[in-house]
Amino acid sequence: MEIGKRIAAVAVAGALFVGACGGSGSSAPPSVAGPGSVAPGSVGAGGNCVAGSIIAGGSTALQPLVDAAQKAYTTGCTGTTISVQPGGSGTGLTQVLSGGFQIGNSDIFAEEKLQPADASQLVDHQVVRQGWVMVTHKGVTGVTTLTSDQATQIWTGAVTNWKDVGGPDLPIVLIIRPASSGTRATFKRIVLGGKNEAAGTALTEDSNGAVQTAVSTTPGATSVVGFTFYQSNTATLNALQLDGVTASVDNMGNGTYKLQAIGHMYTKGAADGLSKALTDYMLSPTVQNGLVKTMFYAPIGTGPAATPPVVVGPSSPAPASPSPS
């Protein structure tokens, strides 16, 4: 078994190496810079560093913003560590509930995912508006906009060729997220009116990277990605308007672009310490007028009012204010 043992040793070493890389990539290193080393204006905490170590994790749509914000906040602070982890909205909600994360990032309201008794333990901090955009393979020419009805026909499998919506004679390849994803739930609720996607003829990919690769390499492919992600891949993806409205931060802010949702940061009970400092910082003008705009999110103060959607089911929680529609 000599060769077998040696191979096993190499495999273990490889796994450890990858594990170590993955670990360091997903957690933020503690800042070591002294308070005096930072130029005025870029000091996130404004000199009032709250010491501590927290994990804010969940939604991958919200992750880039939270990560950028925590970097800005912890610059110049010693003893402050904020680690931002991906995993999905469901992970954010369940982990903050179980105490694994101090802040759970989510694209959806806790009431949509958790049992009412569990959801009521969480405190919602609505920090930003985030938008999603329908994208296609570069070869899908001539289609620049879809109405909600057309999108519904495509996503439910009623229309299977681009020529039926003004495009080339090319079969449509649907690329969807897993049924449990926050992105898919949001799209299904807002655009599809709750109808089921044609999962039996679609491809399923769960990460932004996998979706981008799949759409850019598969002729006729279409999918839904976050604004931030589309903006960094404009060379390989075509964006579609929804009901004639361009997917832009301005249109999201004024409410005309409807494929958008609130970015939530949930804490278990009221936020305190560093969790409170971070959620407050997310709402500060520094982030709302700075990072939010440069990263293609919209400030939370603009756009339509945010209330939990009515949850279908026997035990619908009562939202604080009446739900629209």
Add this chain to the structure above:
Amino acid sequence: MAATATIERGPIDRVMTVRERIDPARRITLMASAIVLLLVLLLLVFIGLNGVQIFTSSGIPFAAVFNTQWLPGDQFVPGEVSFGIFPFIAGTLGVMFVAALMATPLSVGLAIYMAEVAPRWARSITQPSMEVFVGIPSVVWGWLGITILVPFLSHNLAGIGFSLGFSWFAGSLVLALMILPTITSIAYDAITSVPAEMRGASVALGTTRWQTIRHVVIPAALGGIATAVVLGMMRAAGEALAVQMVIGNRPVMPTSLTQPLTTLTAQITLDMGNTVGGTPWNQVLWTMGLVLLLISFGFVLLVRRLSRSRQVP
């Protein structure tokens, strides 16, 4: 008298010394086995208990889980929501068997070459290459698959049905490359453990090298080679990441090598982060894990049977 007593005590002392040397070793090894055994048992109980929760605590009927329709929902609505796991089981088995079909001829051939044919210098190249092969992480295989293999299939072989690229074939090919070193190294060990006397006797009868390999070495090592293939298939069944990246994850029963499908591991990875513990949707993922464990048990039993038949007279 005193001298005699010393002599009598001498051997006893030496026996005691040897025992003292053995006992810690026995204790350590016994403890290690007990810990591993306990871990395996706990794992079994844990996965077993979680795997049946969907039936016991959520009260979902068997028919809603053991069918071919994957239409999950946060709440179970009969007729509308279905947690059918057959597509995942069929996908796992299908991807695995085709991968084994692809990898076995290549890796057994390579093992025979390394053990019987290769000159020393060639072995000094192939052996480290195999080790490097094993060290390639599965995410890298998946990445290569999605950036090279999938576009290649959809661009060049669309005519024979690979219009998407993401397919059963792509998943099996990536897996075949991943299990190649596993099968090769175990088959190599099996072949080198065939006694040299058997080869010598064969050559003495005037056979060629090929005749010796074909009629003596391979039959003698067959049990070991079969074990190697089964262990490779076990690795294939458990692999998640690389496969998930290239199979398209379409929750339907597999129909064609050119079409997307899904596997147990791929679906568990896709859904585990986004489902809430205690819901039927989350519990069915545990059931899938249990099924995967049972599949791997089947293979362990198979390997044990094959190892028993390894000693060919």
